[in-house]
Amino acid sequence: MEGVEWFHTIDLGDGLVTPGKDETFRKLEWLALPESLESRSVLDVGAWDGFFSFEAERRGAERVLATDSFAWEEPAWGPKGWGTRAGFDLAHRALKSKVEARGIDVLDLDPETIGTFDLVLFLGVLYHLPHPLLGLEKVASVCSNQLILETHVDLLDLGRPAMAFYPGEALAGDDSNWWGPNMKALEAMLRYVGFTRVEVVHREARRYRFARAAYRRMRGPRFRAQQGRCAVHAWK
Numbered sequence: 001m002e003g004v005e006w007f008h009t010i011d012l013g014d015g016l017v018t019p020g021k022d023e024t025f026r027k028l029e030w031l032a033l034p035e036s037l038e039s040r041s042v043l044d045v046g047a048w049d050g051f052f053s054f055e056a057e058r059r060g061a062e063r064v065l066a067t068d069s070f071a072w073e074e075p076a077w078g079p080k081g082w083g084t085r086a087g088f089d090l091a092h093r094a095l096k097s098k099v100e101a102r103g104i105d106v107l108d109l110d111p112e113t114i115g116t117f118d119l120v121l122f123l124g125v126l127y128h129l130p131h132p133l134l135g136l137e138k139v140a141s142v143c144s145n146q147l148i149l150e151t152h153v154d155l156l157d158l159g160r161p162a163m164a165f166y167p168g169e170a171l172a173g174d175d176s177n178w179w180g181p182n183m184k185a186l187e188a189m190l191r192y193v194g195f196t197r198v199e200v201v202h203r204e205a206r207r208y209r210f211a212r213a214a215y216r217r218m219r220g221p222r223f224r225a226q227q228g229r230c231a232v233h234a235w236k
């Protein structure tokens with residue numbers, strides 16, 4: 001486990017838990033992932049260390065495919081260049097997992113090459129895409145039934161569909177962040193790419209966003225009250 005910079009907190013068994021930088025378990029709560037995924041096929045797009053792929057397998061999914069691009073490629077990904085595939089491979093071995101893994105960019109997702117999946121997980125990836133609507137179209141093309149999407153959002157108090165654009169390092173000093181849609185834009189984009197029902201399963205309360213913005217202003221990179229995270233389920 002040493003030498004790996006973990007994004008996900010993964011219980012590898014025998015008392016070994018990876019020291020992930022992200023809030024893996026909080027995110028899992030937001031997602032409302034079905035308790036049982038028995039007989040379902042699952043695609044985890046932008047899987048990184050693979051926590052959500054392994055969790056889908058643990059919940060009984062028949063087939064799980066994990067895909068990623070930047071974090072699994074050289075040079076290492078992220079503002080400090082710490083994203084690699086080493087964590088996924090190590091956890092895969094430790095868990096004796098049958099999750100399949102392929103290096104595929106979102107824009108190269110294609111039903112002709114990977115098939116379609118009952119459930120697609122698209123978590124923490126949308127805002128990293130320079131072309132988010134095109135990316136969503138590609139994601140929809142490999143989804144036969146349900147999508148679970150988790151993302152950064154912005155302009156939350158604006159009553160019209162809109163997306164904030166982050167040129168350079170304008171969001172949290174990370175030049176891999178491009179866009180922050182608001183809820184209305186997200187829902188409209190999902191319908192545009194072919195989902196007929198969209199249900200918001202997690203959004204941060206306004207008072208929480210304002211309290212966090214004030215706290216962050218004193219301590220770290222600026223995070224505005226208009227910004228937050230959300231999770232949605234969408235069906236074809």
Ligand SMILES: C[S@@+](CC[C@H](N)C(=O)[O-])C[C@H]1O[C@@H](n2cnc3c(N)ncnc32)[C@H](O)[C@@H]1O
Nearest residue numbers: 046047048068069070071105106123124125128
């Ligand atoms: C913030 S991490 C989210 C990881 C995981 N899905 C989660 O929610 O915990 C973003 C991931 O998206 C991947 N990613 C970013 N742009 C991508 C693209 N164009 N195609 C495939 N993966 C991409 C990164 O490599 C990274 O693994």
